[in-house]
């Protein structure tokens with residue numbers, strides 16, 4: 001019912017020529033992987049070149065951020081209508097944006113609405129810090145982020161959620177499959193409360209945080225986990241291919 005998704009978040013890595021090289025490296029192998037959705041999210045400046053390269057392929061593109069105004073005097077920002085000509089997905093509310101660029105749930109909510117208005121599918125990121133987990137606040141934090149980020153959003157229409165515990169991102173300390181499954185179950189319940197059971201069952205919820213070829217199966221075997229948002233390992237062609245191939249071979 002839910003097609004697994006593997007999305008590569010390249011973050012602030014790769015120049016245009018490096019991005020081109022990486023896509024050329026992963027392209028042929030990825031083309032052979034069937035039954036899952038394969039998404040790459042290069043930096044803004046590489047999206048045009050990436051679009052040309054994946055045009056004839058099954059690889060989809062995402063952006064890593066978006067501004068919530070449509071156009072105007074917002075120097076340096078990129079709007080949803082601009083992205084809509086280039087990508088299908090957009091990552092919104094990544095913990096690095098929340099941490100370094102002070103994005104609140106309110107800002108994330110505006111971005112989600114702007115993205116949806118332009119026809120983009122948000123990959124909405126939520127996740128607790130280590131301090132919050134240790135204080136037993138995981139459920140409260142994560143469901144609060146979901147509810148506030150989706151306030152006033154009537155329909156999800158293909159919106160994807162990524163559960164990324166902040167303590168697991170880029171640290172090499174991934175959550176366990178069980179931990180991720182449990183929290184993703186809580187997120188699905190929150191979606192069910194907001195949009196009904198049917199929509200909750202249809203909505204894909206990914207895990208993110210130190211996913212590698214060595215642990216992807218542990219996550220993908222869990223019933224609530226519908227895919228992965230992959231950072232570091234998405235920059236190594238061989239690793240990203242392996243993560244996609246292993247996910248597809250589970251035949252979820």
Ligand code: PGA
Nearest residue numbers: 169170209210230231232
């Ligand atoms: P990581 O990043 O795989 O390098 O931990 C994941 C993410 O931030 O999306």
